[in-house]
Amino acid sequence: MLQHIYKNSEPTVKGQETSTLEQERIDRFCLLLHIETHHLTLSIIIVNYNVCAFVEQCLHTVLAASHSIDNEIIVVDNGSTDNCIPILQPLFPNVQFIRSETNLGFAKANNLGLQKASGTYILFLNPDTLIPADTLSICLDHFYTHERTGALGIRMINGWGEFLPESKRALPSLQTAFFKLSGLARMFPSSGLFNRYALGHLSPLENHQVEVLAGAFMMVRKSIIDALGGFDTDYFMYGEDIDLSLRIAESGYTLQYLGHPAIVHYKGQSSKHKSVFHTAIFFEAMKIFVQKHYRLSWMLTPLIQFFSWMTQLKKKIARSGATEALLQRHQNLLVICKEENHSHLLSALAQHGITDSYLSSIYLHQQSIKSIQDEISNYAAEQILIRIPDMRMSDAIALMEKNQGMFFRFIFAGSATISFNN
Incomplete structure (x- = not known):
């Protein structure tokens, strides 16, 4: 099996130094060796509430990241009306789907999945996330080498490639709430005082011990979360991740934030039309x-x-959100894919009625990320659509962070689903 893992690492974009590529493969191989030798198993729990298209894309990346790990994937459909299970079950036959007829809320729905989970570690993952192929193995290796880590989170970026400050947080307080509401936290984002809640003084690119992890990506030792009884079901939505973080720390374990790798979190898609209500x-x-x-x-x-x-x-x-306004304009969409898959993308655009947004295409042959970046700068693009795995998810995220302000969407091989157009 290990030989299979080594030979089937995620494809790379040519143009990097061979020695660097070989070192990356060796490092990944060593991580997977640790995981296999110690038989670390992982249960991944995803709760869907009317975001079927996001769940599909999330599952594509989760499967790519977990194919060499002993794992189970559990999707809890939380009283949705989007027909999620009949749509996705044939596409992902090895995924366990659980249906709740009513919306139980985030905490109860995750606990429902937790009852079915059997892994040594549990990953609570939001459906509007996309993860690179090495994400899960890096997280599991951290647990293996840090016995006192009870839970960990990871660096998250939004659809514009911008760092999400809730990736690492301190416990809430009256002072941090005042600084946030008054705008001082935004004015001094790197301040350890004014932006204490988001730990603005700590580099997002480095690993840190923190007080609060985001429920969008929270990996926990199952022994700990079982002892704590899962999420507190007094919370319907929001706050349950803060509460669980505090209870893990009070039980004597640390919470760890990892600065690498980064994942995409589109953030709050289930509630994007109800911002005041959800506030x-x-x-x-x-x-x-x-x-x-x-x-x-x-x-x-x-x-x-x-x-x-x-x-x-x-x-x-406040005026309507920038995401909604951008998607209503549907302007200047730049496509990145292999040339042989170009017609597939154009068909998908036509299927969703957004061909008018198409600007041009960049074909992936043997370019480095830098050369792709140079090509992007030649266009007045507002949005970029990338086909996976024509480009590696990790390379796509690197590209997003280099082009902050452009909105990124994805389409996956064998699928016509485009995020925000379903």
Whole structure:
């Protein structure tokens, strides 16, 4: 099996130094050797609520990242109306699908998946995420070499290639809430004082011990989460990851943030049309957290309510989100793929009725990432559509971070699904 793993590493874009490529393959081989020798098993739990297209793309990347790891993938359909299971089950026959007839909320739905999970480690993963092929093996290797790590998270970027500060956080406090609401955290993003909640003073590219991990990507030792009883079901949505992070730390384990690799998190797709409503839910979750963990909760609760009203007011006044406005324009879409797959992409664009957005194509032959970057600069592109695995997911993420401000979408071999157009 190990020989199979070594020979079938993710394809690379030619143009890098051979020695570098060989070292990457050796490093990956050593990680997988650790995992196989110690028989580390992984259960991946994904909760869907009306984002079937995102679940499909997420599963494509999860399968690529886990094919050499003893794993199980569990998708909990949380009272969706998008016909997710009949659509996806034939495409992913080895994935376990669980159907809840009602929307249980994030915590209960993940706990439902946890009841079926048998892995040594549990990964709670949002459906609107895309992960590179080495992500899971790197995370498992960290657990193997750090016995006191109870849970870990990872660097996340959004669809514009921008770092998501919630990837690493401190526990919430009245001071951090004030600095965030007042705008001081945004004005001083690298400050350890004003942006304490997002740990702005810690480099996103380095590994750090942190206080809070994001539920969008949280890998936990199963022995710990079983002992803690899973997520606290008093939380419907939001706050449950903060609560679990605190309980893991209180049980004597550390929480680790990994600066490499990065994953894509489109962020909040299940709730993107209900921002004010979900802001209210978030602050309700903060009330629950404060009442559960803070002695002076009776003093803090009215302040949380005030922050909730102020934030909701700002949401109502603010103009519609940049993502929605961009997707409604459908302008200047640049395609990156192998030439032989170009017709497939054009057919997909036609299928979704967005051929008018097409600008041009860059064909992948033997270019390095730098040469692709040089070609991108020749176009006035607003959006980029990449076919996977014509380009490696890790290379695509590197390209996203070099082109912050352009919106990236993906299409996968054998699929006509394009994120944000389904």
